[in-house]
Amino acid sequence: MLKQESPTTEISKVKRELPIKRILGNPLLTTGIGFVLLLCFVAIVFPLTGNMDPYAIDPVNRLQPPTVDYWFGTDDFGRDLFTRVIFGLRYSLLIGFVVAISVTLISLVIGLFSAYFTWLDNILMRIIDGLYAFPSILLAIAIVAIRGPSIENVIIALVIVYIPSMTRIIRSAALVVKEQTYIEALRLQGANTWRILFIHTVPNILSPIIIQSTFIFAAAILTEASLSFLGAGIPAPDPSLGNILYDGKNVIYKAWWMTVFPGIFVILLVVGLNIAGDGLRDLLDPKAIRVKRRKKKHENRMKG
Amino acid sequence: MEGQKLLQLHNLNVSFWTERDYLHAIHDVSFDVYKGEILGIVGESGCGKSVTADAILQLHDQQTTDYEGEINFEGLDLLKQSERDLRKIRGNQISMIFQDPMSSLNPVFTVGHQIIESLRAHKKISKKEARTRAIEILRMVGIPSPEIRIDEYPHQLSGGMRQRVMIAIAICCEPKLIIADEPTTALDVTIQSQILQVLKELQTKNDMSVIMITHDLGVVAETCQRVVVMYLGQVIEVGTVQQIFDTPLHPYTKGLLQSMPNLESNPNEPLYEIEGTVPPLNSIPIGCRFANRCPFATEECLTKNPSLENSNDSHQIRCWNYNEIGKKEGLYARV
Amino acid sequence: MLNYIIKRILALIPVLIVVAVVVFLLMYLTPGDPVSVLLGDEATEETIAQVRHELGYDLPIYEQFFNWFKGLLVGDLGFSIFYDLPVSTVFFEHLGPTVALAIYSQLIAIVIALTFGVFAAKKRGTWIDNTLSTVSVLGISIPSFLMGLFLVLLFAVQLKWLPVAGYKPIEDGLITHLRYLTLPAIALGTMQAGLIMRMTRSSVLDVMKAPYIKTAKSKGLSENSITYKHALKNAFLPILTVIGESFGALITGAAVVETVFNIPGLGQLIVNSIERRDFITIQGSILMMTVMYVFLNLIVDLLYGVIDPRVRISQGK
Numbered sequence: 043m044l045k046q047e048s049p050t051t052e053i054s055k056v057k058r059e060l061p062i063k064r065i066l067g068n069p070l071l072t073t074g075i076g077f078v079l080l081l082c083f084v085a086i087v088f089p090l091t092g093n094m095d096p097y098a099i100d101p102v103n104r105l106q107p108p109t110v111d112y113w114f115g116t117d118d119f120g121r122d123l124f125t126r127v128i129f130g131l132r133y134s135l136l137i138g139f140v141v142a143i144s145v146t147l148i149s150l151v152i153g154l155f156s157a158y159f160t161w162l163d164n165i166l167m168r169i170i171d172g173l174y175a176f177p178s179i180l181l182a183i184a185i186v187a188i189r190g191p192s193i194e195n196v197i198i199a200l201v202i203v204y205i206p207s208m209t210r211i212i213r214s215a216a217l218v219v220k221e222q223t224y225i226e227a228l229r230l231q232g233a234n235t236w237r238i239l240f241i242h243t244v245p246n247i248l249s250p251i252i253i254q255s256t257f258i259f260a261a262a263i264l265t266e267a268s269l270s271f272l273g274a275g276i277p278a279p280d281p282s283l284g285n286i287l288y289d290g291k292n293v294i295y296k297a298w299w300m301t302v303f304p305g306i307f308v309i310l311l312v313v314g315l316n317i318a319g320d321g322l323r324d325l326l327d328p329k330a331i332r333v334k335r336r337k338k339k340h341e342n343r344m345k346g
Numbered sequence: 347m348e349g350q351k352l353l354q355l356h357n358l359n360v361s362f363w364t365e366r367d368y369l370h371a372i373h374d375v376s377f378d379v380y381k382g383e384i385l386g387i388v389g390e391s392g393c394g395k396s397v398t399a400d401a402i403l404q405l406h407d408q409q410t411t412d413y414e415g416e417i418n419f420e421g422l423d424l425l426k427q428s429e430r431d432l433r434k435i436r437g438n439q440i441s442m443i444f445q446d447p448m449s450s451l452n453p454v455f456t457v458g459h460q461i462i463e464s465l466r467a468h469k470k471i472s473k474k475e476a477r478t479r480a481i482e483i484l485r486m487v488g489i490p491s492p493e494i495r496i497d498e499y500p501h502q503l504s505g506g507m508r509q510r511v512m513i514a515i516a517i518c519c520e521p522k523l524i525i526a527d528e529p530t531t532a533l534d535v536t537i538q539s540q541i542l543q544v545l546k547e548l549q550t551k552n553d554m555s556v557i558m559i560t561h562d563l564g565v566v567a568e569t570c571q572r573v574v575v576m577y578l579g580q581v582i583e584v585g586t587v588q589q590i591f592d593t594p595l596h597p598y599t600k601g602l603l604q605s606m607p608n609l610e611s612n613p614n615e616p617l618y619e620i621e622g623t624v625p626p627l628n629s630i631p632i633g634c635r636f637a638n639r640c641p642f643a644t645e646e647c648l649t650k651n652p653s654l655e656n657s658n659d660s661h662q663i664r665c666w667n668y669n670e671i672g673k674k675e676g677l678y679a680r681v
Numbered sequence: 682m683l684n685y686i687i688k689r690i691l692a693l694i695p696v697l698i699v700v701a702v703v704v705f706l707l708m709y710l711t712p713g714d715p716v717s718v719l720l721g722d723e724a725t726e727e728t729i730a731q732v733r734h735e736l737g738y739d740l741p742i743y744e745q746f747f748n749w750f751k752g753l754l755v756g757d758l759g760f761s762i763f764y765d766l767p768v769s770t771v772f773f774e775h776l777g778p779t780v781a782l783a784i785y786s787q788l789i790a791i792v793i794a795l796t797f798g799v800f801a802a803k804k805r806g807t808w809i810d811n812t813l814s815t816v817s818v819l820g821i822s823i824p825s826f827l828m829g830l831f832l833v834l835l836f837a838v839q840l841k842w843l844p845v846a847g848y849k850p851i852e853d854g855l856i857t858h859l860r861y862l863t864l865p866a867i868a869l870g871t872m873q874a875g876l877i878m879r880m881t882r883s884s885v886l887d888v889m890k891a892p893y894i895k896t897a898k899s900k901g902l903s904e905n906s907i908t909y910k911h912a913l914k915n916a917f918l919p920i921l922t923v924i925g926e927s928f929g930a931l932i933t934g935a936a937v938v939e940t941v942f943n944i945p946g947l948g949q950l951i952v953n954s955i956e957r958r959d960f961i962t963i964q965g966s967i968l969m970m971t972v973m974y975v976f977l978n979l980i981v982d983l984l985y986g987v988i989d990p991r992v993r994i995s996q997g998k
Contacts, residue, residue: 172699175975179933180951180967184704187955187963188711264824268937271826272952287830291941294833301830312822320818405898409806436901444899449892454914454989464900499990515900 071321077314081307085131096121096129096281105297115299117289119279126281127304133193133282134263134311141200141262142255145208148201150251153212154243157220158235167213174206178265183274191277196269200262211254215247249326256319260312267308283308352523352555353379353402358415360394360401369627371397372579375415376654379523384549384556386570386587388563388602392624394579395559399525403436420522438468441516445528447508451500457484457511458496461518468519483514487544506537510544517548524549525557530565542569563606567591572660575599578624578635581654584662595663597640597671634666642671685986685993689979696975701753704968705746711960758965763957768965771950778848779935779946785859786866787931790873791924798881798920799908805886813878820875825934829868829941836864846943865942869934873927880923884916891915917988925981932970 088094100120108115114123152170156163173181185199219225220243228242269275270284271291278285283304290300358375361368372394379385387395400406402417402424417424419440424432444450452460461480465471471479477496484492487510500508509529516524526545530538546569549556558570566573566587573590575583575598583596594600601620622639625631631638637647646666654664665671733739740748752758758768794817801813823831837845843864851858888894889912897911936948943949947966954962986993 168695168699171696172703175696175700175978176703176967176971177929177932177974179936180970183936183951183955184707184963184967187960188707260822265933268824268826268933271937272940272955274952274955287827291830294830295837298834298838301834305827305831308824308827309819309822312824313818316818316822400895403899405895433901433903436899438901442896442899444892444896446892450896452893452897452911452915453991455911463902467900467902501991512896515896 068321068325070317071325074314074316074318074321077310078318081131081311081314082135085128085135088128089132094122094125094128096126097279098122098125105293107297108299114303115297117286117297117300118293123286123299123303126286127283127307129281130283130286130304131307131311133276133280134266134308137193137197137200137266138259138263138311138315140197141204142259144197144201145204145258146251146255149205149208149212150244152205153209154216154240156209157213157216163213170206170209173202174210176203178203178261179268182265182269183272186269186274191274193276193280196266196275199269200265203265204258204261208251208254208258211250212247215250216243219243219246253319253322253326256315256322260315260319263308263312263315349380349382351378352381352419354416354418355398355402356416356418358398358401358417359413360397360406361412361414362406363410367628370579370630371627372401374654375576375579375581377574377581377584379555379557380572381522381555382549382553383572384546384558384570386566386573387557387559387576388561388566388573389576390561390624392578392627393576395576396527397579398576399442399527399557399559402525403440403442404432405442434468437464437516437521438519439521440523440525441519441521443509443512443516443524443526443529446532447505447512448500448532450512451508453500456497456499457503460511461496461515464515464518480514480518483518484511486548487511487514487517488540489514505533506540509533509537509541513541513544513548517552517554520552521554523555523557525559527559528561529558531560531562538565539568545569563591563602575602578630579627580635580664581662582636582664584654586660589661593661595657595661595668595671596636596665597642598636634664642667682986682993686983689982693975693979697972700968700971700975701750702746704964704971705749708960708964709742709745753968758969759961761954761959761962761965763954763959763962768962769969771962772947772966772969775945775947775950777850777946778944779939779948781851781858782862782865782869782938782944782946783931783935785862786869787873787924787928789866790870790877790927793870794874794877795881795920798878799885799913801878801882802885802889803908810882814882817875817878817882820871820878822875823871824937825869825872825930826937826941828871829865829938832864832868833941848942848944848946862944865938865944868938868941869931872930872934876927876930877920877923880920881916884919885912888912888916914988918985921981921984921988925978928974928977932974 098121100116100122102120103112103116104120105118106112106116106120112122112124114127117123117126152166156166182196182199182203185202186195189195189198225242228237233242266275266282267284267287270282271288273288275284276282278289286304287301290297290304294301354376355378356376358372359370360372361370375394375398377385387398389395397406401413402419404413404424413425415425419435424435427435451457455463458477458480461483462473462476465476465479466473481492481496484495489495489507489510495503495507500511503511512529524545529545530541533541542565545556545558548554556569558565560566570587572586573584574581575590575596577598583590583594583599585595590599591603594603598620601618604618605620607617620639621641625635625638631648632651633649634640634643634647634651637643640647644667650666652664652666654662657663657668730739738745756769758772760766761768761771764771797813801810804810833845836843844861845864847861849857849861885908889908893915894907894912897907902911935946936951938944939946939948940952947970951963951966954960954966
């Protein structure tokens, strides 16, 4: 009797997808990261051309609309807005990045140890919950107000503000991993705590961490802009996107460019990060909803 | 078996769009359901039995599903009905019971609410009357203290009681046909037989037809009069329960029966398994779909898909060689 | 249900204590000596020491904390030098406009977000869905003050439909009150709407895959009944969580939006206090606002119990 492999119909074949292909095939992720990289490129490369000084005053040309010489116009001190916006972008990127990394590292330590040591958990999580109870900007304002406005203090304030959210996520994810039987098996084998935590737990909780750090990056940028706008952020004359908007508020009717240009850059940066975060979530979260292709409308006769 | 036909499926094809593929889930499915009978649809996971069941009431997502063929019910082709007319039939003349009552009942509404909702959607009945009727129906399906239970939420009931509630919802408008999709699979064995008992009693009492979908041949043996066997999206054998169990014609059916452990088999011998695995829906073989696992496959089997033929009045079979195979003892040689 | 309420209230206590400690520490760590600031440059060492003793600044830290905490419990938030009034008085004077703004903007946001979120879920995969999703991403990416600035530019310079600055209390007539609050409410509400819409869409989509939705369809219920009754009630829990979390952004945004539109609310109070270095007012206001925020979240928690019977029955034990 014949039992060979029968030829298959080419109805369709499932392709095994390489990780790179999955990343590139995800339009959200590529667009988002594309935006962000483009802005990074602009922020890093443009100043290298040499003659961009965000502090240079040109009192004769105060509050000029965009011209060939001053692409984004000038501010109330006659400073070139284009230069200031680019440097402000640098600050935003720097702050966002530093805050995201710092928060992740610190939260990792707190979250992991909380998850594994119940006595520590009770103390630490009370404090974390208390911090989490503050609306972010109020806490940041308070910290900067005490320590004085400077870029370091802004970073410290933002790190403190965003640690609770990341810690909670890491802690929940670690708790889930802890209950898995392979962790129990490791413990019975006598693996020491550091090993369990860092070699076995961390790789399994990477997805939510990466996704959340993208959103913290974006949130830090927004909060810094708001802080600077309120005068409790990066001090003048340093160019922060928030500062420029603050200067622009008083002359908003006379100089729309001081509001529109820094505003657009804030939006672009944050949109890019948010879209990238969404794309990451689609990619990494197994429960993400996939959209099915839809059939053409004229085939759909069941209306009514 | 003579009797009036209630439901006729004729050359039903159902295909879906998924993220990557266009899958032909069921192909050329035809069978009839007679008045007052319990018809079993049996087969492995993925063979298309649930797709067939859902297709009758067209519960699939309109946007991603294509239907072809005919489904005749009381003179209407269900596939040609508008959504509005279908809603008058769903829950009213044809109802369904699903596998897992915990997830199939809405957790935020009381049990009574979910029954009353059905009643009031299809009948002109006041809230008070509906409530009385709901209590009555709960009692009919064997739920003790129905006047108290009616205001409870699904998570407050046990698995068996939840399934009884599902049955209550299904019969409350006195449908002519109930489609039960694996109604006992998620339940404990002892509860299983209770639920099947409830279904059988109601079926006789209300003179309903039931389509019983299951992968468990024991359930089929206990409840069904006729059986449809499905494999990889096609009907491969239809017959009375005696024909299927005593004189199965299709090698797959034979294999299924042989894999059931029974009291007389030698406990030291390994359980029989059908060789190979079911091919995925996106690479369906040309020719007979079972050929690559069939010990009796011939050249013809590999290249041409057999059609469903009548072996006698009530027994249908989709196989090129069933006559020759049937002349042997009926079962495979042990591996 | 009562059990559930009590449990939730009790859970608040440790949080409130930590909040109080944090605020106190922030005050304590403020550089500079508050007494010297109070008395000015000309005070002598003796006077400073004496005043410090009178005001209790020379007590050990935990005693200072207890005294301060006791004061809190009777509503004493300290005294603002700038306003020459107790902080609590100043706070409540500025509370009204902020609350009005917050309610107005949250209402707009919830109505828009729920409507369009459900709509986007129903039209999943179509251009409508893609457009709405893009709009909601934009919404959460524009900080409220920036939205406010853009609205000011648009409405002050181009279309002159709505006033761009100032505040009229409700006593001046409801329509006027709302007219002045509309642009600020839109500015604030945009981010809220974006957050809520995204969660609505994803929560509804999640719920629509549940087996009980198939059951509802098999009962012959109408599409509206299935979407708005069966699905939405179940989808609402995560949406409620986001609404609760968004109150934080609301307060954050209100502070900033008020400065754009010149609304004399808590936001302006805090910002002006920063400029005047009136730390006592800043700390007192932040404490009060945080406490309010905590209670708002309590209400959200209690609403869970109302919506989902599983929560109130199991967690009330």
